[in-house]
Amino acid sequence: TLPSEAYTYDPVHNRQSSQxxxxxxxxxxxxxxxxxxxxxxxHTFTYxxxxxxxxxxxxxxxxxxxxxxxxxxERLIEIKDNTQTIGQYQYDPxxxxxxxxxxxxxxxxxxxxxxxxxxxxxxxxxxxxxxWKPDGLWGTDPLWxxxxxxxxxxxxxxxxxxxxxxxxxxxxxxxxxxxxxxxxFGKTEAITDNITQPINNPLRFPGQYxxxxxxxHYNQFRYHRANTGRYLRWDPxxxxxxxxxxxxxxxxxxxxxxxNLGLWVVSNEPYSEDENTFYCxxxxxxxxxxxxxxxxxxxxxxxxxxxxxxxxxxxxxxxxACNGYGWxxxxxxxxxxxxxxxxEQEREAYEVEKQVLEAMKRYKLCADDCIKYIDARLKRxxxxxADSIIGNCLEYHTIQL
Numbered sequence: 001t002l003p004s005e006a007y008t009y010d011p012v013h014n015r016q017s018s019q020x021x022x023x024x025x026x027x028x029x030x031x032x033x034x035x036x037x038x039x040x041x042x043h044t045f046t047y048x049x050x051x052x053x054x055x056x057x058x059x060x061x062x063x064x065x066x067x068x069x070x071x072x073x074e075r076l077i078e079i080k081d082n083t084q085t086i087g088q089y090q091y092d093p094x095x096x097x098x099x100x101x102x103x104x105x106x107x108x109x110x111x112x113x114x115x116x117x118x119x120x121x122x123x124x125x126x127x128x129x130x131x132w133k134p135d136g137l138w139g140t141d142p143l144w145x146x147x148x149x150x151x152x153x154x155x156x157x158x159x160x161x162x163x164x165x166x167x168x169x170x171x172x173x174x175x176x177x178x179x180x181x182x183x184x185f186g187k188t189e190a191i192t193d194n195i196t197q198p199i200n201n202p203l204r205f206p207g208q209y210x211x212x213x214x215x216x217h218y219n220q221f222r223y224h225r226a227n228t229g230r231y232l233r234w235d236p237x238x239x240x241x242x243x244x245x246x247x248x249x250x251x252x253x254x255x256x257x258x259x260n261l262g263l264w265v266v267s268n269e270p271y272s273e274d275e276n277t278f279y280c281x282x283x284x285x286x287x288x289x290x291x292x293x294x295x296x297x298x299x300x301x302x303x304x305x306x307x308x309x310x311x312x313x314x315x316x317x318x319x320x321a322c323n324g325y326g327w328x329x330x331x332x333x334x335x336x337x338x339x340x341x342x343x344e345q346e347r348e349a350y351e352v353e354k355q356v357l358e359a360m361k362r363y364k365l366c367a368d369d370c371i372k373y374i375d376a377r378l379k380r381x382x383x384x385x386a387d388s389i390i391g392n393c394l395e396y397h398t399i400q401l
Contacts, residue, residue, distance in 0.1 A: 003183045012245045013252040015229065031245045033230060050074060051234035051246065068232060076223055076232065079214055087213045095221055102213045115139040116209065130203075139207030139220070139260045140164045147199055156199060163258050166203050185229035185254050186217060207260030222262035224249055231262065276305055278313050285316035293373075300370035301377045303360065308353040315345055347385060354381045 006019035014027050015036075023038035030051065035044040042060040045053055052074065056066040069078040075095070079087045090099040100107050106122030114132035116139070121127050127148050133141040141164040146153050156177050159168040165186075169178035178201045180188040186205045192198045202210045208217040208224060217224040222231040234246040250257040250265050257265050276291045287309040292298040357374050360366045366374065 003181065005184055007252075009252060013248055014245065015252070021227070031247060033228060033247070036228070052076075053232040070233075074233070074236070087211065097218055100211070102211075104213075113138075115142075115207070137206070137260055137266070140258075141206075142166060142203055145169070145201070149199075156201075158203075163255075164206050165258075166201060169199065169201055171197075183226070185226050185249060186224065187226035205254070205260075206258045206266075207262070219259065219262040224262070229254065235263065276309055278309055278316065285313040287313055296369065297373045300366060300373040301357065304353040304357045304374075304377060307356045308349045311349040311352045312345065315348075350381050350385055354378060354385075357381075 004019065007015055008017045010016055010027075012031060014031055014033075015025050017025065018036075021037055021041070023036060023042065025036040026034045028034055030047075032047050032051070033045055035042060037043050038060070040059050040063065042058070044057040046055045048054045048070070052070055053068050055068070058064040058066070064081055067078075067080040067083075068076060069080070071077045073091075075089075075091050077089050078085060086102065088101040089097055092098045096109070096111055098109050100109075108120040108122075108124065109116055110118040110120065112132075114134070114136055115130070117130050117132075118126055119128040129146040130142060131144040131146075133143055141160060142158045144155055144157050146155050148154075155172055156169040157172070158166050159170065161167050165182070166178075167180060167182075168176060171177050175197075176195050177197060177199045179191045179195065180201070181191050182188045186208065188204060188210070190198070190201070200212075202212070204210050204217050204226070205219075205224070208219045210217050215226075216232070217226055219231070221236060222233055224231055229249050229252060230247045231249060250259050259265055273288075274290045276287075276289050278285045278287045280286070287306060289302065289305055289309065292302050292305050357378055361371060361374055
């Protein structure tokens, strides 16, 4: 059976109450969770000046203090419980975690373009392999794992839900070897009833790997705390923007969206060919013009539409929006879901489009019969820019893959 859950939120999507987590949820002006729960289940947090979780105190009165330690690149490198180190972590130049050290020993991690493909012990001996759907998004849609138990390799097959989150594993004979009972925000309990030879499966939401020593989910650029539906640290991309809740996982809507890199909210739905947008190709944003007027009008105004989208492309590549996303013509959508950011970027793009069209007229870069179409488009752009906020903004600001 599924867990019974119910939540309420404030206007910026901070959780205010939880049916199965009694007690108040309090935040500061930066949308940082200060505490939740009561009695032995109370959790209290402090933060660094850079917005990263620094300590978590469990219980009232306190029974455990957890410390989070970061390096100069603001990556989590050590966790301590009551001053005792329980986990140490190391990353490669691309930000992928390549090593962790716990009381169980050292684990090394290897990756391909699709995600994690192997775990090795401290001596470099393989102990597990993973297989993914070819050319898929990073860390999504696992197909199989091969486990060494103890001297022979056994293959397990993944059974995933609509967001590619593992629900079950079976061996090659069809026998159940892992089943998860999951809450909406990813907290998972392994159910071993009627399983003869259960195995460990650390894969959670797309792009997430659960660390048993902490319960946290490693999510490429950040760590996700599933029992709160929040990240340990500020979003490294949204950090520069105002009026943005920088800690939420998937905009507090994890049954429809996911965040496989710890950066962007991905909607599991294709984009329409009949729109102006951009998609990711070989890790870079590429413009797509599908909603240009037909006939001569479109021929005359197309340069403006192109440079409008190229403005978004430049922003996306500056923020590494397509990092980890290959060629995916079927489409995914990455939502920022913030009207302030959306309005800012759309106004910039319309201003660029306007400058291009005005230059075409000024320097006679178009035929005489194009002037009327360009003037009509310029009038429409001025009407859009006159609005207090760009209309239907949340449709415009999505990144399409």
